[in-house]
Amino acid sequence: MSTRATSIWGWGYADKFPDVGTRRALAEQVSPLLGGPTLEPREPAPRDARRIPRPRIAPPESLAALFSTDDDDRAAHTYGKGYGDLVRGFHGDFSSAPDLVAHPRTEDEVRAVMDWCGDQRVALIPFGGGTSVVRGVEAAIGDGFRGAVSLDMRRLDRVLEVDPVSRAARIQAGATGPVLEAQLAPHGFSLRHFPQSFEFSTLGGWLATRAGGHFATLYTHIDDLVQSTRMLTPRGVHETRRLPASGAGPSPDRLVLGSEGTLGVITEAWVRLQARPRFRANASVHFADFSAAVRVVRELSQSGLHPSNCRLLDAQESFNNGVAGDGSSVLVLAFESADHPLETWMERALAIAASHGGECREGARYRADEPGAQARSGGAAESWRSAFIEAPYLQNVMVSLGVIADTFETACTWDRFDALHGAILESVRGALERVCGGGLVSCRFTHVYPDGPAPYYTFIGPARPGGQLEQWMELKRAASEAISAHGGTITHHHAVGRLHRPWYDRERPEPFALALKAVKGAWDPQGILNPGVLVGP
Known part of the structure; x- marks a missing residue:
């Protein structure tokens, strides 16, 4: 630590x-x-x-x-x-x-x-x-309780075993991103799961919240990197078998992933490792029309190219992050591999972008590193990376200035995106005008799939002294209602917690809600684990 x-x-x-x-x-x-x-x-x-x-x-x-x-x-x-x-x-x-x-x-x-x-x-x-x-x-x-204990898991932070043949490691749940990566590096491996909270968050937290990480396509969630899990419950140990895949009934790991501390305490997991990439390619593509950029991202997500980074920033988001100030939307695109050069993949991706009016002004950058070398993207991609890392610190400053600054995210199928995006912008802009007297909304794609994107929104507006929390909650409700009404999920990777519970209760099927409550009752009969999260008393 x-x-x-x-x-x-x-x-x-x-x-x-x-x-x-x-x-x-x-x-x-x-x-x-x-x-x-x-x-x-x-x-x-x-x-x-x-x-x-x-x-x-x-x-x-x-x-x-x-x-x-x-x-x-x-x-x-x-x-x-x-x-x-x-x-x-x-x-x-x-x-x-x-x-x-x-x-x-x-x-x-x-x-x-x-x-x-x-x-x-x-x-x-x-x-x-x-x-x-x-x-x-x-x-x-x-x-209903005599008190509450916060169980800080960060002293359980060791990489316990590495299996180089199967390319997996057994890691304690309290290891933060930098701590586990430092222990994997001598073995030549990486988990390569880099959420925005990477420096401070833990493997157990990633599992409990189904965190989204480094890869914009293919391996987007920590779910994709899990081989098995171990969790303590008041009724005993829930430990799953190490397997590459299984068709034996409902997956027991699925009860652990996303459980948010309400079914048990995750103590360790076997996770799938990645070879550290040597070959990298990156580029930024500018679009005058956001809709055209969306079409490009859809084609890329369905192309089988599997870019590691495929993040689209609308014009406001590009401006806010110092990526572009000319009103263009920008696609930050990257490929990486431990095995082979990437010119062919990048050239095809840029051809798709160019067919919809995308302009790669700086050209693509290619790099082949020696093992263990640290790479930097350069250009607009590096501007975006820096802004991404520093964004949470900026929120501290906004709070001190009396500004409401927050984010929300969702995912939807491609056929619903236009209607969902339009409804979100209309609802949140209207709420900002009503609640704050004005403000800004921006959008980016954090992850994309062949069947749909995960749009991520930022909104800022002036706060009323003493009324910040009420104003903010009204803005959150406006966004959440628009998401719910137009077929999005209340969260793609931020989890449910207590904040999203009302919309999560609507989103999940009622038989599943009954089953989840039954599991809670069976594993935690006294209801002591993180009460109020996911399920009611």
Whole structure:
């Protein structure tokens, strides 16, 4: 685990929150875009002004060494990193802090904490990197429990075995992206699952939330990289067999993937590894017409070329991220391989783009690295990569400026995209005008499939002091209702948590809801695991 201090209230490292002068300069750039007066930076609540309740419970003496009652530790485990979380943390509101934070080092210690919570009627909330944006780690548990424990899994962070023949590894669930990659590197392998939260999130969190990662096509979700899983439940160990594939009934791994800590605590998994790529090709393609760019992405997704990156940015998104300022939409395109050069694949992809008016202004870039070399994309692709990594830090700044800035994502079939996209833009722009007096909405594709895209939207608008959370929730409802009404999923890779529950309840078939509740009752009969997520009491 890194010794660099992370922010208690905001995203990422504490030392990356800009000083007031830097934030004031950004305010001068943002204010004209929002059409209002110049925004003025505010400071987060000081430590002594935080509102955090006293613990209602105490750990047993036999397990006391595993638990923390430190207020800073409890505050850091109160929220995820969604907009609503940042606002509450910025203003010092940690009223839903867990009573205790557990830091187990072994699976046996996880079991001991789970058993104690069951005996004492204490809610147990698994915690990886704490990067949830859907209120998935918050102790909003109601009145049916004596207290709540946040179970921090990050001390279980080892790569336990590597199978180079089958190209797989057994990894503990608390390993963050950098930690597991550092341990795989000497073996010449990589998981190559790089979500935006890569630096802070954990393998267990990726599994529990069905996280989306590096690949824009083919291996898009962590699901695609899972060989087997191991999860502790109050009723025993749920461990699946290592297999490349199986047709033996419903997949038991499917009950683990996306379970969000409400069925058990994931302790480890066997995951499929990738050879580290040596050959890379990247290009950026500009389009005057967004619809034409969408058609290109559809053709690419159905071509069998399987680009590793195929992310389309609309004109607003391109402008916001410093990729293009001329009103064009930009397709960021890349291929990678550990085996062969990629000129043929890229040339065919650019031919498809050119047939719909796409312009590759900088030309394609090709690179063949020595083993272990680090590559950079260059050009618009590098601008996008940098903006992608820094975007969550920008949200910290927006909160300090009194700006609502958030994202939502979905997936739909290609035949429904035009109607869905139009409805989302109309609904969210209308809500921004109504709630904030104006604002901006932008769209990009994060992942694409032969049968449909995963569009990802960003919206920003001026906040009303003291009313940010109500304004933000009205905007979220407008977006979610448009998604639900036009055939999209309430989440492609952000998970359900507590935030998306109303729309998830509508999306899933009722017989499946009954089956999920039955599994919850069978595996967690006292209902202590992450109450309120996925299923009701």
